[in-house]
Amino acid sequence: MIFEVIVDISNSEVDRVFDYVGDENIQVGCRVLVPFGNRKIEGFVIGQKDKTDYDVDKLKSIIKRLDDFVTISPEMIQLMHFMVARFNVRLIDALRLFLPAQMRGGRIGELKKNVVGINRAIAIDKMLASIKTSAKQQRALLCYLDKNDFEDFTKLANEFGNGAIRKLEEKGFVVVKQVSKSRIPYKNLAKKKTEFVHTLDQQNAIDTIINGKKDSFLLFGVTGSGKTEIYMSVIDYYLSQNKTAIMLVPEISLTPNMLKLFRSRYDDQVAILHSGLSVGERFDEWLRLKRGEAKIALGARSAVFAPLQNVGVIIIDEEHDSSYHSDSNPRYSTAEIAHFRRKYNDAKLVLGSATPAVETFFKAQQGEYQLIELKNRINKRPMPDVEIVDMGLELRRGNKSFFSERLLEEIKSSVKNGNQIILFLNRRGFSSFVMCTKCGYTAKCYDCDVSLSYHADENLLKCHYCGKRYRMFDLCPECKSPFIRQGKIGTERVVNELKKLFPDVNVLRMDVDTTQNKEAHSKIIESFANHEAQILVGTQMVAKGHDFKDVTLVGILDADQSLHFEDYRAGERTFQLLTQVSGRSGRDEKTGRVILQTYSPKHVVLQLASRQDYLSFYRKEINVREITGFPPYSTLIRILYSSENEQNVISTLNAQFAQLQELRNGDENIVFLTKMKSPIKKIEKKHRFQILLRIKDEISDDLLKKIFEICDEKTYKDVSVFVERNPQNLT
Numbered sequence: 001m002i003f004e005v006i007v008d009i010s011n012s013e014v015d016r017v018f019d020y021v022g023d024e025n026i027q028v029g030c031r032v033l034v035p036f037g038n039r040k041i042e043g044f045v046i047g048q049k050d051k052t053d054y055d056v057d058k059l060k061s062i063i064k065r066l067d068d069f070v071t072i073s074p075e076m077i078q079l080m081h082f083m084v085a086r087f088n089v090r091l092i093d094a095l096r097l098f099l100p101a102q103m104r105g106g107r108i109g110e111l112k113k114n115v116v117g118i119n120r121a122i123a124i125d126k127m128l129a130s131i132k133t134s135a136k137q138q139r140a141l142l143c144y145l146d147k148n149d150f151e152d153f154t155k156l157a158n159e160f161g162n163g164a165i166r167k168l169e170e171k172g173f174v175v176v177k178q179v180s181k182s183r184i185p186y187k188n189l190a191k192k193k194t195e196f197v198h199t200l201d202q203q204n205a206i207d208t209i210i211n212g213k214k215d216s217f218l219l220f221g222v223t224g225s226g227k228t229e230i231y232m233s234v235i236d237y238y239l240s241q242n243k244t245a246i247m248l249v250p251e252i253s254l255t256p257n258m259l260k261l262f263r264s265r266y267d268d269q270v271a272i273l274h275s276g277l278s279v280g281e282r283f284d285e286w287l288r289l290k291r292g293e294a295k296i297a298l299g300a301r302s303a304v305f306a307p308l309q310n311v312g313v314i315i316i317d318e319e320h321d322s323s324y325h326s327d328s329n330p331r332y333s334t335a336e337i338a339h340f341r342r343k344y345n346d347a348k349l350v351l352g353s354a355t356p357a358v359e360t361f362f363k364a365q366q367g368e369y370q371l372i373e374l375k376n377r378i379n380k381r382p383m384p385d386v387e388i389v390d391m392g393l394e395l396r397r398g399n400k401s402f403f404s405e406r407l408l409e410e411i412k413s414s415v416k417n418g419n420q421i422i423l424f425l426n427r428r429g430f431s432s433f434v435m436c437t438k439c440g441y442t443a444k445c446y447d448c449d450v451s452l453s454y455h456a457d458e459n460l461l462k463c464h465y466c467g468k469r470y471r472m473f474d475l476c477p478e479c480k481s482p483f484i485r486q487g488k489i490g491t492e493r494v495v496n497e498l499k500k501l502f503p504d505v506n507v508l509r510m511d512v513d514t515t516q517n518k519e520a521h522s523k524i525i526e527s528f529a530n531h532e533a534q535i536l537v538g539t540q541m542v543a544k545g546h547d548f549k550d551v552t553l554v555g556i557l558d559a560d561q562s563l564h565f566e567d568y569r570a571g572e573r574t575f576q577l578l579t580q581v582s583g584r585s586g587r588d589e590k591t592g593r594v595i596l597q598t599y600s601p602k603h604v605v606l607q608l609a610s611r612q613d614y615l616s617f618y619r620k621e622i623n624v625r626e627i628t629g630f631p632p633y634s635t636l637i638r639i640l641y642s643s644e645n646e647q648n649v650i651s652t653l654n655a656q657f658a659q660l661q662e663l664r665n666g667d668e669n670i671v672f673l674t675k676m677k678s679p680i681k682k683i684e685k686k687h688r689f690q691i692l693l694r695i696k697d698e699i700s701d702d703l704l705k706k707i708f709e710i711c712d713e714k715t716y717k718d719v720s721v722f723v724e725r726n727p728q729n730l731t
Contacts, residue, residue: 001023028046029074044095080094089329098305112178116153127142223383226378227374246303268293289307383612431453454472510541553595640690660710
């Protein structure tokens with residue numbers, strides 16, 4: 001038999017299918033070991049056929065099958081081909097997304113344990129009669145096993161002795177065998193199941209999703225409106241129909257509270273997939289899904305590839321979040337993968353958000369999604385009051401602090417009343433840059449074209465792009481001046497200042513620097529939930545997924561931060577982030593308040609965010625998009641070029657730009673074409689350039705294929721070329 005195999009090498013030179021000969025033990029979808037050149041490497045069987053274009057006698061044979069189960073399902077093989085056509089990824093790069101990374105190369109496998117059970121083929125009375133009455137441990141063990149199924153060997157050895165087990169095994173009275181032992185993460189988070197009584201709005205939403213004629217839905221509900229309970233009730237229904245479910249949330253929303261909700265409701269029926277798991281835990285969770293032992297995949301972006309069969313519903317919570325778009329190789333859109341799996345399984349797709357992406361809401365308005373609105377918080381709880389503070393006015397009054405007088409007043413009041421506070425600043429470190437005020441020297445990363453951030457707790461300068469660290473200096477490296485100024489504040493500096501102002505108040509910080517350890521994120525959340533601290537300072541990690549009943553104040557320290565970026569989504573991103581973080585206040589019975597500090601108090605985006613008025617924001621933004629021709633009224637294509645050799649990048653860029661110009665001359669749908677240096681000109685020693693194209697409306701498959709073909713032709717192998725549709729950022 002002839003099998004089509006993809007070899008496990010990520011290289012464009014071997015990005016194709018190879019024909020091998022195999023026996024009846026080989027199946028489509030299995031992982032195999034094959035000879036390749038003078039090596040033996042892993043591969044994946046993706047097809048079987050009767051004929052080949054090559055001499056059959058010269059075809060190499062598959063050495064062996066590597067697993068006792070089919071690794072890649074027919075659905076995933078089709079998904080692989082879809083991703084190649086849609087995102088221009090390599091075949092093997094798509095396949096690798098479907099498997100736990102450590103599974104390849106045999107670096108991880110099932111964890112085994114020994115168990116002991118009684119031999120049911122022999123009567124218990126007969127066994128006991130043949131054992132001396134003095135062998136009390138053997139007799140006790142037999143009586144115990146007669147009433148129980150197979151038990152853990154170590155546990156029984158501790159209770160009855162290793163010798164007793166081995167003696168009974170020699171006599172054939174007990175059986176010792178190996179079984180799989182699952183490493184189930186967050187098992188200790190399970191709590192008592194809570195019964196929910198749905199509001200009328202929630203029940204209507206559940207009924208619409210289950211019984212609606214549409215197959216895709218946008219659940220548009222304000223923060224605190226009970227979307228999570230709707231998700232779980234829909235999952236309940238599909239589980240009752242013997243189907244499975246995929247629940248996606250942004251990585252930073254995979255909080256202990258979210259995990260507790262799902263563990264308490266579904267116990268071992270839910271498998272968790274995200275980057276915080278150990279290698280063994282991730283493999284075991286994947287295997288439980290593959291074998292059908294778990295019916296729900298809960299996780300971040302990568303969980304969309306969960307090896308589930310018969311999927312009934314796919315849910316994407318906080319669908320607007322940019323983390324659902326992979327901006328490193330292989331690049332893909334989670335929503336498009338979810339759409340593919342929905343169609344394949346004849347399932348339902350639910351997108352949920354309090355601040356949907358403009359393109360998503362536009363599709364709902366056009367009828368592509370059925371729109372379901374939740375206009376009120378649970379139990380009619382009021383939205384928090386938002387007060388805008390003009391920091392320019394504060395400065396003119398002589399207040400040079402990054403805390404306004406109003407924010408300090410509210411912090412003091414909340415602390416006095418025993419309530420909790422969240423302070424949001426989407427910038428980590430102590431300061432965002434360090435510069436000499438005499439000569440203008442600014443500390444930059446040698447490998448990246450970015451300023452270094454100062455981290456006071458380690459007294460180091462760090463690059464937030466490549467992670468490289470540098471010593472802090474007291475004198476300017478250029479002119480030896482001692483006049484060194486630190487730039488915009490980060491979360492670390494905010495915490496330091498709070499400790500000076502409120503020495504008796506415990507303060508926690510949550511950002512990338514404080515959550516690098518596996519359990520760190522959970523511990524910070526748990527500590528704050530247990531009132532071990534009254535103030536939580538953080539980046540966007542604090543903006544979503546949290547439900548702290550005693551948080552009555554949210555302070556937004558720099559609302560302008562993302563507002564003036566050179567990106568057509570800058571206003572949208574700012575509105576979404578401010579609305580989400582504001583929604584952390586007043587989520588229980590206590591009234592919430594938000595202090596929003598800005599130097600642009602009259603800016604329309606900030607005004608609308610302060611009123612949590614998404615519909616007005618959408619109407620304004622969609623009008624701007626129509627006038628300027630940005631998505632959803634066009635498709636934006638970015639082609640990113642990078643290499644350590646700048647001249648090779650420029651040569652490749654120019655050659656492909658010329659071909660794209662020819663393509664544009666023959667296609668009136670391409671309305672804009674330009675080339676430039678990327679805003680961040682170098683990252684990790686690699687020089688970066690880009691080409692931008694704008695295409696009328698939605699790009700056709702044919703035009704997309706032509707662009708891919710042009711970008712695949714490279715003179716220099718060291719130049720990386722990535723094509724993105726509607727990129728999430730243009731840096």
